[in-house]
Amino acid sequence: MSQSKTVQGMKARYNRISTANQKLERQLAKANEGDTLYNDVISGSVPFGERPQAIKLMYAIANNEVDYITVSSIDRLGRNLLDVLNTVNYFTNNGVNLMVENLGITSLVDGKPNSTFKLIVSVMANVAEMERETMLERQKEGIAIAKAKGTYKGRVRGSVEDTKDFLAKHKTVIKYLKQGNSIRLTAEAAKVSPATVQKVKKALTDIQTIA
Structure with missing residues (x-):
């Protein structure tokens, strides 16, 4: 779903529902006058950086067109806890103040990090790390x-198929690179490190060379 109105100022609201059969009205009813609306109709399992309207929102942030974002709940910002944290960090690193309505707090107060918000994010980060360690274990x-x-088969590293698997995990990075964006802007928009972007560029070159 496209943005439904244009904004005066630098405020935005991000909404997400899973299917067109669901209703956005409850989220839209809380929108403030002058908010630019970014409404995604997409599964919550899709990473934030791969959602059409989320991508537009990140571009707007990168171009200094948005400095305040409202969401109904923090789980709107990612497919899992780690994705949510990466999204929040992207906002913070770009000086964007995030208002989470169901928590009733913003990430910044008078332009400075909100200690309460930081505490909540810190707890979330610790939980995410524990979940990751449990998964790896x-x-x-x-x-x-x-x-x-005797049924385990390890993947042969360095194979063409392995490179394709790697690229498949970074479709957003590839999309930004093909649009001619720099490594830095691509890294910021896709919420990955510059090193990852460089690896993707090299992998694309390797695939083309082999082909």
């Missing part, structure tokens, strides 16, 4: 069991 256990049964 289960993965290791699964591999060990598969090896014991």
